[in-house]
Amino acid sequence: MSDRRPSKILALSGGVGGAKLACGLYAVLPPGGLGVLVNTGDDFSHLGLSISPDLDTVMYTLAGVVNPETGWGRAGESWTFMDATAALGGDAWFRLGDKDLAVHVERTRRLRAGEPLGAVTAELCHRFGIAAEVMPMSDDAIATLVDSDAGTLAFQDYFVRRGCEPRVRGFRFQGIEAARPNPRALAWLEDPDLAAIVIGPSNPFVSVAPILAVPGLRDALAQRRVPLVAVSPIVGGQAIKGPAAKMMDELGIRPSAAWVAEQYGDLLDGLVIDETDRDLAAGIHGPRVLVAQTVMRTATDRARLAGEVLGFAAELRR
Amino acid sequence: MSDRRPSKILALSGGVGGAKLACGLYAVLPPGGLGVLVNTGDDFSHLGLSISPDLDTVMYTLAGVVNPETGWGRAGESWTFMDATAALGGDAWFRLGDKDLAVHVERTRRLRAGEPLGAVTAELCHRFGIAAEVMPMSDDAIATLVDSDAGTLAFQDYFVRRGCEPRVRGFRFQGIEAARPNPRALAWLEDPDLAAIVIGPSNPFVSVAPILAVPGLRDALAQRRVPLVAVSPIVGGQAIKGPAAKMMDELGIRPSAAWVAEQYGDLLDGLVIDETDRDLAAGIHGPRVLVAQTVMRTATDRARLAGEVLGFAAELRR
Numbered sequence: 001m002s003d004r005r006p007s008k009i010l011a012l013s014g015g016v017g018g019a020k021l022a023c024g025l026y027a028v029l030p031p032g033g034l035g036v037l038v039n040t041g042d043d044f045s046h047l048g049l050s051i052s053p054d055l056d057t058v059m060y061t062l063a064g065v066v067n068p069e070t071g072w073g074r075a076g077e078s079w080t081f082m083d084a085t086a087a088l089g090g091d092a093w094f095r096l097g098d099k100d101l102a103v104h105v106e107r108t109r110r111l112r113a114g115e116p117l118g119a120v121t122a123e124l125c126h127r128f129g130i131a132a133e134v135m136p137m138s139d140d141a142i143a144t145l146v147d148s149d150a151g152t153l154a155f156q157d158y159f160v161r162r163g164c165e166p167r168v169r170g171f172r173f174q175g176i177e178a179a180r181p182n183p184r185a186l187a188w189l190e191d192p193d194l195a196a197i198v199i200g201p202s203n204p205f206v207s208v209a210p211i212l213a214v215p216g217l218r219d220a221l222a223q224r225r226v227p228l229v230a231v232s233p234i235v236g237g238q239a240i241k242g243p244a245a246k247m248m249d250e251l252g253i254r255p256s257a258a259w260v261a262e263q264y265g266d267l268l269d270g271l272v273i274d275e276t277d278r279d280l281a282a283g284i285h286g287p288r289v290l291v292a293q294t295v296m297r298t299a300t301d302r303a304r305l306a307g308e309v310l311g312f313a314a315e316l317r318r
Numbered sequence: 319m320s321d322r323r324p325s326k327i328l329a330l331s332g333g334v335g336g337a338k339l340a341c342g343l344y345a346v347l348p349p350g351g352l353g354v355l356v357n358t359g360d361d362f363s364h365l366g367l368s369i370s371p372d373l374d375t376v377m378y379t380l381a382g383v384v385n386p387e388t389g390w391g392r393a394g395e396s397w398t399f400m401d402a403t404a405a406l407g408g409d410a411w412f413r414l415g416d417k418d419l420a421v422h423v424e425r426t427r428r429l430r431a432g433e434p435l436g437a438v439t440a441e442l443c444h445r446f447g448i449a450a451e452v453m454p455m456s457d458d459a460i461a462t463l464v465d466s467d468a469g470t471l472a473f474q475d476y477f478v479r480r481g482c483e484p485r486v487r488g489f490r491f492q493g494i495e496a497a498r499p500n501p502r503a504l505a506w507l508e509d510p511d512l513a514a515i516v517i518g519p520s521n522p523f524v525s526v527a528p529i530l531a532v533p534g535l536r537d538a539l540a541q542r543r544v545p546l547v548a549v550s551p552i553v554g555g556q557a558i559k560g561p562a563a564k565m566m567d568e569l570g571i572r573p574s575a576a577w578v579a580e581q582y583g584d585l586l587d588g589l590v591i592d593e594t595d596r597d598l599a600a601g602i603h604g605p606r607v608l609v610a611q612t613v614m615r616t617a618t619d620r621a622r623l624a625g626e627v628l629g630f631a632a633e634l635r636r
Contacts, residue, residue: 047423047424047427048423048424048426048427048430048431049423074402078396078398078416080396080398080415080416080417081399081416081417081419081420081423084416084417084418084419084420084421085420085423085424087420088420088421088424088442088445088446089445090420090424097398098396098398098399098402098416099398099399099402100402101399101402101419102399102402102403102405102406102408103402103406105365105366105367105399105403106365106366106403106406106408108366109365109366112366113366124406127406127407128406
C-alpha cells in the first residue's frame with residue numbers, strides 16, 4: 001500500500017490570468033501533474049478558420065512561446081498574412097499573426113476531418129512539447145453571447161472589434177444545453193491522484209461561468225472529494241486585465257473579491273485574495289481565505305503564487 | 319453599323335510561361351480585352367486549404383505582384399507561417415508564403431461557403447485590380463494524375479514533392495468526365511468581339527491537355543469562328559521552364575516545336591516558334607508558322623511577343 005499523497009491539480013482557466021497561474025502550477029508540479037480545463041465560449045470562426053483564443057493562450061503560455069507583452073499571441077510574431085488579407089479587403093479587426101496562423105490552419109484542418117476539439121488540442125500541445133493536459137471544456141460548439149445596449153453581440157465582436165465599449169446587460173452561452181463535458185475533464189475529476197481544483201484569476205462572467213454551465217461539469221465539481229480553491233481576478237476593486245470590473249459595474253455589482261466568493265458560492269472551499277484586499281478577508285464568509293500576492297508580473301510571481309495555492313489546498317485537505 | 323474590328327483575345331494558360339504571355343497581352347490590349355482560361359488540374363487541398371497554383375500564377379503575374387525570380391508565388395514573400403507549421407511537424411514540402419496564404423485562406427473560405435471557383439477567382443482578381451477576366455477551366459474539381467514508374471501520383475506529389483524525378487508513362491484527369499466548362503469560357507468563345515484564341519507556351523501534357531479535355535471545351539474551340547494560335551513551349555528541343563521536354567523524352571517523343579503542331583492538330587491555325595527553331599518551319603504542315611523571339615525574359619519581351627501574336631492572328635483572320 002502506498003502512502004503517496006495525491007499530487008495532481010486541475011485548473012480552470014480563461015485567457016491571460018488563468019494561463020499565468022496555470023504556468024506557475026506547471027512550473028512547480030511534476031510532469032503530467034497539471035490538467036487545465038479551458039473556456040471555449042470565446043471560440044469562433046474567422047476568415048473560415050476555427051479560432052480558440054483561450055486554448056491558444058494557455059497552450060502558448062505553457063509552451064513558453066507566448067508574447068510576454070500582451071500575454072496572448074506568440075512572441076516575435078509577424079503580420080504579413082494579416083496585411084495581405086487587409087490589402088485584399090478582408091477582415092483585419094481580429095489580428096492573426098503568421099506564426100499563430102500555423103495553429104489555426106492545423107486546428108481547422110483536423111476539425112474539418114472530424115477530429116474532436118479535445119483530440120486536436122492534445123495533439124497541438126504534444127507538438128509544442130507541453131507535459132500538461134490542456135482540455136477544452138467541451139468538444140461541442142458553445143458561443144458566448146453578450147446582451148448589451150448595442151444589442152446581442154458575438155463575444156469577439158464585443159471584446160475585440162468593439163473593445164468592450166457597449167454596456168453589458170447579461171451573458172448567454174449558445175449551444176450550452178446540448179453540450180457534453182470533455183470526457184477527459186470528467187476523468188481528471190475522478191482521478192484518485194487529484195489533490196485539488198483551482199479556478200484561476202479569470203473573468204467570472206465570460207471565462208469561468210461558461211465552464212461551470214456545461215451540463216454535468218458543475219455537478220461533477222460539486223461532487224468533488226478534493227478542495228476547490230479560486231484566485232480572485234478582482235484586486236482593489238479592479239480587474240488586473242480585461243473587462244471583468246467594467247462588466248460588474250454595468251451589471252450593478254460593486255467589484256470586489258467578496259463578490260467573487262458569493263459568485264462561486266458552495267463550490268468554493270478556499271479563496272485567494274490579494275494583499276491589497278487584506279481588509280476584506282474578515283467579511284468573506286463561506287470559504288477559507290488566503291491573502292497572497294496574486295498579481296503575476298514575472299515567472300517567479302507565478303511560481304510563488306502557485307506554491308501558495310498548493311499549500312493552501314493542502315491545508316484545506318486536512 | 320460599326321466597322322469596329324473585334325479586339326478581344328482569349329488566352330489558354332497553365333503556370334509561368336502562359337502567365338507571361340498573358341501578361342504581355344494584358345499590356346497591349348485595352349482594359350477588358352483579355353480573358354485567360356486557366357488549367358485547374360494542378361489544384362489540390364493542402365493543409366486543409368484549397369490551392370490553385372496556375373490560377374494564382376496568372377493572377378499574381380497580371381497584378382504585378384509575382385516573384386520575378388521564380389515566376390510564381392509573390393514578390394517580397396516571407397515564410398513565417400511555413401516555418402511555424404514545420405516546427406509543429408506539419409507538411410512543408412509545398413511552400414505557402416505568408417502573403418500567398420491570404421489568397422488561399424480567402425479562396426478556401428469562399429469555396430466552403432458554396433461559391434463556385436470561377437466566382438471566387440473573379441472576386442480575387444477584382445481585389446487585385448486586374449482588368450482582365452481570369453477563369454478556371456471548370457468550377458468542378460479535376461485532378462491531374464501522373465502514371466509513372468513510381469506508381470500513379472497526384473500532380474503536386476510528382477511535380478513539387480518529387481521534383482519531377484519519376485519517369486512518366488501517361489496522364490489522367492480525374493473527374494474530367496463529369497466536369498462542366500466554366501460558363502464564362504463558353505461566353506468568351508461566343509463573344510462577337512473575340513478576335514483570336516491563343517494557347518500560351520504552357521506544358522501540352524499537364525497544362526493545355528486538361529483544358530482541352532473538359533467536355534464541351536474542345537468542341538467549342540473546334541467550332542470557333544476566329545483563328546487559334548499556339549506559342550510553342552519547346553525551344554531548341556528544350557522546355558523553357560518545367561518538365562515538358564523531360565516528359566516527352568520519357569514518353570518516346572522527340573521534343574520539338576513540330577510535335578507541338580501535331581499535338582494540337584486541327585485546332586491550330588497558326589503556330590509561333592522560336593528563332594532558334596527557324597529551320598523547323600518548312601517541316602511543319604497544317605498551321606501557318608510565325609518565327610519570333612518567344613523566350614520572355616523582360617516585360618518588353620512579353621509585350622513584343624504579344625504584339626507579334628496579335629499581328630499573326632490578324633493576318634490569319636484575313
